[in-house]
Amino acid sequence: MIRASGVRIEQCPFDEIIRIFGFLSKGIEPDTYQDLDLENIKLLNQKCVDYAWKTFGFKGFNTCLLKKSRFGINMSGEQCICTSEKVMQFLQKMGAESGIADLTDPALAEFLSTSDGLKHVRDQFYYPKCGTLPDADSSLCDPESDSIYLCGNSLGLMPKATERIMKEQLDKWAKMGVFGHTRGDIPWAHCDEHALEGVAHLVGAKPEEVALCNGLTVNIHVLLTAFYKPTDSRHKIVLESKAFPSDHYAIESQIRLHGRNVEESMVCLTPREGEVCLRTEDILSYIEEHGEEIAVIFLPGIQYYTGQLFDIHTITTAGKKKSDHRERMLGWWSHRMESRFNMDNVLDLDDGAAGYRISNPPIHLVVPVMGILEVFKTVTLEDLRSRSCYLTGYLEYLIKHFFGESSQHRSTKIFCSIITPPEFHERGCQLSLRFSVSIDIIYKELVRRGVAHLTIHDFEVDKRYPDVIRVTPVHLYNNYVDCRRFVTALEESCKVAEASL
Known part of the structure; x- marks a missing residue:
């Protein structure tokens, strides 16, 4: 005992x-x-x-971790409930414990990161150094220091487990060839099924309700062929304004393929005048008023531009209709595994989400999913959500302190506002910062200082013209020091930008 x-x-x-x-x-x-x-x-x-x-596996196990945490973070398996007031209480508590009265002091960020009970999770990832980033300036940041990687909303960091599993599968290919489809710990013929339990757990679903297949836009088209059956009376697809291009273009083309008028059938809900986020009550009101005209409600979990977390349960409950969606685009992998290799060309449609698969997912695309699931095995979602709230709340506090329009602590005339909802239950870990000036120079100066915002063919993924930069402290591998270093880099960048005005 x-x-x-x-x-x-x-x-x-x-x-x-x-x-x-x-x-x-x-x-x-x-x-x-x-x-x-x-x-x-x-x-x-x-x-x-x-x-x-x-x-x-994940079945039947709802962990109840011991309720002991110096951070006061909920470790009991209950839903995380966090507020700005709780974040401030946490910072003040840790400031008192460390003897650091100034909550903006970089030393407090060091103390918070060192004291973090989940700091070990960062070690399960490869974390880029400033010297390995193509646009970092070695005169402004130490090439051997960790970069300021706050763009997990664009691309997350690579788990070390991904490299290990990938090497194992490449080695199996080299040694077994075609037998890799049916042999080994992860037979390629049904490699995606090895990740279903973990993926289902992450999204709060049953394994039969999820499937790993294709790419994003392909999956949108596959699903719309089943769910979008426009008639003269019911033909509208509802989405948010400023939807991500993957969503917007796919929906627009599906409407045209069905011979419908985009202006009539594509409904882009816009926020109220003077606001940047959609209100749930406005979405529900539109569904209530135009429900008989709506064929599909197509909303993301997180609005990529603002970082708003939609109340999917409430919206889905309001819009759900009884219907049989059996007709869809099919492929060999839509066929049930038990009889798939009978090769008689008589479809035995798989149940649930698996019936929407088209082809065998390539093993090298499934491996990254398996790699991140290895990380999730070492920590609970409740702890991660709690950590996320405190990390993002800390960054929010620093942004308002140093860059708020009415702040007395601004070192330049440049200020920014956070357009992401302030309520924790209405956002994830992303904060979208809207600046009072064009962000061209600010953005470039951030990158020079080791802030990793991916640039592809001179298009900066996390720079949203004309004035928004998205910042995302990811609860798996970012820490309080990352947030504090970002604020320092942003302050320096704003000074350079102001000098050019």
Whole structure:
């Protein structure tokens, strides 16, 4: 039995882990380890997670982690509820504990990052150095220091597990050739199915409700062929204004392919005058008023430009209609696996989302998904969401402090506002910053200082003309130091921009 913090969890026998797992899976916290320190708690939690993963996958395991965290972060498996007030209380608490009164002091960011119970997750990723970024200026940033990588909304960092799994599959190809389709730990013929449990867990679905296939725009077209059946009375597709081009172009072309008029059938909902985000009540109002004319409601989880998190459950509940969508674009991989290789050309349609697959996903495209799932095995979504709220809340506090229009701490005349919703339940980890001047010079100066915003053929992915820059502290690998360093780089960049005005 584990009774005191002097006992190391690494020495815990396997049957004890099973016993504790039995408690945790029922949401009960055994009192036999109530005196454990935080490090032992993390080790115990991880052993139970490992046991659950190996034994059950994600099925039937809703972990109830020990309720011990110096950050006051919810570790009980309940839904994270965070506010700006709680972020300030957290910062003040940690400031008092560290003896750092100034909450904007870079030393506090160092203390927060060092004290973070999830700081080890960053080690599971390759983190780019300033010297490896093509546009960083070595006179402005140390080539050996970590870059300021706050653009996970464009491309996340590579998990080290991805490299390992990819090498294993390439080695199998080299040694087995065609037998790789059916042999080994990950047979390529159904490699996507090995990731379904993990993906379903991440999106809150059942495994039969998710499928890995194709690319984004291809999947949009595949789904619209099944769900968009326009009639004279019901032909409208509802989406948000300033939708991502993948969505906009696909929907526009589908409407034209069905012989409809885009101006009549494509409804782009716009925010109220003077606002930048759509209100849920306005979306619901349109559905209520025009429901009999709507064929498809096509909204993202996160609005890429503003960072707004849509209330998908409420919107879906309002727009859901009973219908049978059996007709769709089909392919060999729409066929049930058990009879797929009968080769009789008689379709045995797979159930659920699997029936929307068209072809065998290439193993080298599935591997990155498997790699990130390896990371998610080591931490709970509840902890990640809590960490995300505190990270983004800290960055929000710094932005308002140094760059708010009415702030007394601005070092230049340039200011910015955050157009992302202030309520935590209405956003993810992205903040969209709207500046009072054109961002051309600011953006270029940020990149020179090691801020990684990807540039493709001179088109800056995270620069949204004329005045918005998106900043995203990702809870898996970013930390408080990254946020503080970004603010320093932004302040320096604004000074350069102001000098050119």
